[in-house]
Amino acid sequence: MRYFVAVAEELHFGRAAQRLGIAQPPLSRAIGQLERRLGATLLARGNRVVTLTEAGAVLLREARAALAAVEAAERRTRRAALAPAGQAGVVLATKAGASGELLAKLLDAYAAEPDAVTVDLLLCGVGEQGPMLRDGRADVALLHLPFDTTAGLDTEELRTEGQVAILPAGHPLTDRPRLRTADVTGLPDLPMPRWPGPDGTYPAGPGPEARDHTQLLQLIALGRACWIAPESCRSQLREGLAAVPVDDAPTVTTVIAWPPHSRSRGVAGLVRTAVRVCS
Amino acid sequence: MRYFVAVAEELHFGRAAQRLGIAQPPLSRAIGQLERRLGATLLARGNRVVTLTEAGAVLLREARAALAAVEAAERRTRRAALAPAGQAGVVLATKAGASGELLAKLLDAYAAEPDAVTVDLLLCGVGEQGPMLRDGRADVALLHLPFDTTAGLDTEELRTEGQVAILPAGHPLTDRPRLRTADVTGLPDLPMPRWPGPDGTYPAGPGPEARDHTQLLQLIALGRACWIAPESCRSQLREGLAAVPVDDAPTVTTVIAWPPHSRSRGVAGLVRTAVRVCS
DNA sequence: GGCGGCGATACCGCACGGGTATCGGCCCAG
DNA sequence: CTGGGCCGATACCCGTGCGGTATCGCCGCC
Numbered sequence: 001m002r003y004f005v006a007v008a009e010e011l012h013f014g015r016a017a018q019r020l021g022i023a024q025p026p027l028s029r030a031i032g033q034l035e036r037r038l039g040a041t042l043l044a045r046g047n048r049v050v051t052l053t054e055a056g057a058v059l060l061r062e063a064r065a066a067l068a069a070v071e072a073a074e075r076r077t078r079r080a081a082l083a084p085a086g087q088a089g090v091v092l093a094t095k096a097g098a099s100g101e102l103l104a105k106l107l108d109a110y111a112a113e114p115d116a117v118t119v120d121l122l123l124c125g126v127g128e129q130g131p132m133l134r135d136g137r138a139d140v141a142l143l144h145l146p147f148d149t150t151a152g153l154d155t156e157e158l159r160t161e162g163q164v165a166i167l168p169a170g171h172p173l174t175d176r177p178r179l180r181t182a183d184v185t186g187l188p189d190l191p192m193p194r195w196p197g198p199d200g201t202y203p204a205g206p207g208p209e210a211r212d213h214t215q216l217l218q219l220i221a222l223g224r225a226c227w228i229a230p231e232s233c234r235s236q237l238r239e240g241l242a243a244v245p246v247d248d249a250p251t252v253t254t255v256i257a258w259p260p261h262s263r264s265r266g267v268a269g270l271v272r273t274a275v276r277v278c279s
Numbered sequence: 280m281r282y283f284v285a286v287a288e289e290l291h292f293g294r295a296a297q298r299l300g301i302a303q304p305p306l307s308r309a310i311g312q313l314e315r316r317l318g319a320t321l322l323a324r325g326n327r328v329v330t331l332t333e334a335g336a337v338l339l340r341e342a343r344a345a346l347a348a349v350e351a352a353e354r355r356t357r358r359a360a361l362a363p364a365g366q367a368g369v370v371l372a373t374k375a376g377a378s379g380e381l382l383a384k385l386l387d388a389y390a391a392e393p394d395a396v397t398v399d400l401l402l403c404g405v406g407e408q409g410p411m412l413r414d415g416r417a418d419v420a421l422l423h424l425p426f427d428t429t430a431g432l433d434t435e436e437l438r439t440e441g442q443v444a445i446l447p448a449g450h451p452l453t454d455r456p457r458l459r460t461a462d463v464t465g466l467p468d469l470p471m472p473r474w475p476g477p478d479g480t481y482p483a484g485p486g487p488e489a490r491d492h493t494q495l496l497q498l499i500a501l502g503r504a505c506w507i508a509p510e511s512c513r514s515q516l517r518e519g520l521a522a523v524p525v526d527d528a529p530t531v532t533t534v535i536a537w538p539p540h541s542r543s544r545g546v547a548g549l550v551r552t553a554v555r556v557c558s
Numbered sequence: 559g560g561c562g563g564c565g566a567t568a569c570c571g572c573a574c575g576g577g578t579a580t581c582g583g584c585c586c587a588g
Numbered sequence: 589c590t591g592g593g594c595c596g597a598t599a600c601c602c603g604t605g606c607g608g609t610a611t612c613g614c615c616g617c618c
Binding site (some may be wrong): 039056070081136154 | 280317318319320323333334337338340341342343344345347348349351352353355356357359360362367383415428431432538539540541543545
């Protein structure tokens with residue numbers, strides 16, 4: 001299956017073999033055997049070009065999930081093994097720079113619990129928490145709807161908040177008590193910065209490139225950009241920045257999420273504490 | 280991993296090997312290798328008794344999920360392969376005897392859709408739909424909260440209804456306009472029937488044994504039992520039965536559920552139709 | 559028409575999975 | 589206290605299968 005996923009992603013037997021660290025002929029054979037075993041043509045070998053068939057597309061999705069599941073099994077078992085005894089820690093994944101005080105409150109409150117286990121933090125980029133949970137690199141995560149997807153995860157809602165526009169202090173818009181999205185997105189002098197996608201490249205368009213929150217805030221303070229963010233980030237604003245509520249921006253819901261079948265004692269305690277802290 | 284799950288379930292190498300159709304020594308070795316690869320002791324070989332370690336318990340849960348995922352991958356790919364072209368059907372799992380008219384309405388409405396694909400029905404027992412979805416025997420299912428668990432599934436709510444007590448016609452309680460749970464569960468002359476568990480055995484206790492809804496209704500009509508069921512089952516009541524609303528019984532929510540990563544065109548259409556039909 | 563890219567096929571060797579035989583520890587019966 | 593039986597581990601052997609190299613067949617392109 002790993003082999004098939006590699007070929008399906010590369011759409012090229014030679015490159016896929018290289019990526020897998022094996023030679024091309026065994027790979028061809030392996031795919032052939034898989035196709036015979038499943039009774040399905042997975043790849044259409046056109047002239048000099050390989051395409052996914054419908055069955056192949058189905059298998060690609062399913063195989064990715066399956067591979068993530070076995071990776072998760074290995075990782076979680078390894079972690080459970082090296083824990084002392086009855087004290088397997090949990091790994092909490094969260095976006096770097098988001099939910100700062102909520103996270104702090106949660107960790108403090110949880111550490112005070114009588115049966116608390118150690119909590120390791122795993123800071124990751126936007127939208128990476130889902131995969132982290134699915135392949136076992138993390139056990140529980142803080143997500144932010146509607147930006148993250150909770151498909152396939154169990155969740156508890158923690159907090160709902162509006163969004164604010166982050167502007168350079170002194171900008172004309174900061175005099176207004178509230179704004180609308182259109183007021184902010186259409187500013188020629190303050191474009192929204194561009195973020196690198198999952199592949200590390202920046203989308204085309206106007207606006208400066210920013211790689212993390214620090215850079216972003218710096219750009220705003222310099223009067224080169226603006227941004228819309230959950231209102232809880234107000235507590236982290238440095239000098240030179242102002243925040244104005246944006247009425248029609250989607251509300252952001254912070255949820256705590258975990259993979260459905262792995263509700264260990266540590267995860268359960270953390271979830272319970274999170275719900276209690278936020279209610 | 281299959282090997283490990285077998286041993287973990289049997290807690291006995293010999294029996295596990297027999298179940299797997301291999302000899303015991305290779306099995307011992309395989310488990311040993313797995314333990315070395317993961318760097319974890321999975322099974323505590325006590326004197327004449329094998330126990331799961333904590334790490335083993337973790338792996339058991341994770342491995343079950345992983346195995347279900349690869350089974351699902353194989354099954355779904357096979358099904359996708361033998362479909363004509365762009366017309367992969369979907370398998371809809373539902374409890375036998377539940378949601379009858381809703382199901383009929385849904386299938387009718389969906390069949391009338393322009394891009395409908397064939398829908399195969401898979402009737403299964405209580406609580407089996409989740410596993411069916413997870414290991415690929417089904418693509419979409421109708422579940423009933425709070426009886427079924429939706430952990431790890433994407434869902435859309437379809438309908439919420441109260442519950443009614445099903446009593447033999449003419450029973451004194453049928454004169455009351457509404458009941459409370461305690462009124463029904465404590466009746467010495469009309470005990471609740473016992474259902475076989477997932478393993479096929481009946482729990483101990485009073486009450487007759489019933490294997491399906493037909494038997495159940497028959498028992499009630501004969502004045503030997505009573506039952507509490509969603510009110511939509513009223514339409515299926517045969518003569519000799521009466522239904523009285525039970526106020527404090529938990530409301531039953533019918534949801535349509537599907538595995539999160541496999542939202543194919545067919546599943547999406549079915550879900551859309553279901554939501555439309557029920558709103 | 560020759561060349562080059564790419565997947566399939568042919569063939570070989572080794573490593574790993576599975577089998578049988580046997581050991582070692584433990585409980586229990588006598 | 590000792591022998592037998594149960595059960596998992598170990599030792600050793602064998603065949604299958606996976607991975608490697610060499611080569612073919614096909615097609616597009618210069």
